[in-house]
Amino acid sequence: MSAPAYSVVVPTIGRACLADCLRALDAATGHPPEEVVVVDDRPDPAAPLPLGAAGTLRDRVRVLRTGGRGPAAARNAGWRTVGTPWTVFLDDDVQVLPDWSRRLAADLDGAGPATGGVQGRLTVPLPDGRRPTDWERGTAGLENAAWATADMAYRTQALSAVGGFDERFRRAFREDADLALRIQEAGWALRRGQRVTRHPVRAAGPWVSVRAQRGNADDALMNRLHGADWWDRARAPRGRLPRHALVTATALAAVVLALAGRRRAAAVAGALWAAGTAEFALARVLPGPRTARETATMAATSVLIPPLAVRHWLTGLVRHRRAAPLRPRPAAATDLTPSRSAP
Template structure:
């Protein structure tokens, strides 16, 4: 049974200051101006001032009236460079009536906590979320407002340009464009955020915190729709060699999401890591045991299985991606370790969050 429809007017818009967040820097805006803002844009950032500057330029050029929206930059790891970028944007656009506010978040780290600080500091009844490395289209906010006229939340369209051919990392990152609900481009009624408690701050990395919010809203009876006219450009950032190894740490948050929403996890996300990962693990265990027992033939068979599975994994990652020496070398090296790291971090999450999750 669907929950009762929530209206922005049903909640008190003033809240206590978020734990770990200071008062917004730009309090010089007239109270009446902020009280009549229709939508607040929340942008978490972490020491990427150049990217943030491009994002703010696009946000300040929206085709809404300047006093219809405000921008709140939540600095998760406050820095003078980030503060300076926001100050410049605020000074430039204040004469037009557009409020650009800076919110340093010191004690609670992570994008989930930063977004919570942002929407709780907002005066508007509607909240838009995007990231500091996006470039929203000029009509982005207008399309988001239209979607929220008949829904509690909406997911916009994310465009991610790729190289031709892309790297394995770029292809993997582009999965964000196919996400059902991603906070790089999302709109939510503030009343709905209040009802579900906002983001779960245990998601300390940028992984699955948006899925958790999505699932929480669905379970609360909220209507979540697509807003494909609300477009943001999200270029894939350059990454260091071997980045896929470090990314396996995010797997621990899969266990937390599964513990909170087991049915929706199975329905919307599906199973665990590829069976190939477990095949690799079993092959290596068999190799070690066979060597310890002096079973040379079994050891050779296990070694062949391990190398064969690893080669298949590497070949799959190279399919339709770059074939330069640097990239091929990276795929070979990381393919050796990813199965072990992925399983380790999933088990780490299962133990930490006390859930049976393989």
């Protein structure tokens, strides 16, 4: 019996790494996809996408455009147009290994009727000859992430049953955990497969960890939709939000006490803030390369991250205070795909 047919859905914002993703997918022989749906989520797609990198798969590539609505909406636009029993989601910054399609065939062939999804195994190459930076270590955490859509195969029927991704998650953060929880709550099982996909560390500026704090708003949405125990059920690390809240509270207390003329109490609160900030900075500096640039970046961002994390969490609590669980949409709905064209 041949392995089940599948389609690949790749959301993209036009990053150069898309070419490497398509090139690696073409090089993976043995059980090619029926089609590759590249979902262009750029608000204003000017430059053409590097579809020629798909090589022998070029005739199977189809492009949809979603106009900058986020990765959840882009993936929905893709899977809702496929006709295969399985949909494999790949991020545009990953590179499947040469034996990926053969291992995928084994993963799908071994999936019982109650299996709704099979996760690929991610490997993050880290630099030789030096310790990884804070950003590189964070990316390496994907190797242990559960149900990451960097390489995740879902039974298309299961996606239809739960309504796909929740488009209230506008960033590439937690939308995969939310979907996995709803798939399991609907009675499907999820398991880890044997195929391996490479996830290089993408280039990032010194403030990337500061911008990443926006994800705390998505954590607040997860709390609202799935309850406070979602962390354990989604196998997600809890992070440092409680400590960030404590450090931020000591900073606010120091300011308030100083304005009230209580200098000694303000000094104590300020000292506690400094100690908490130093502990956070050291926790990020010591495992890393400890270069002057990395140390300076960690020191500066460790001051900014705690209050920003708390701010985004509170913003999420307010914004999503009336959020209700996603209701499944009819499987035939395709209004999420404004256009279907291939340049």
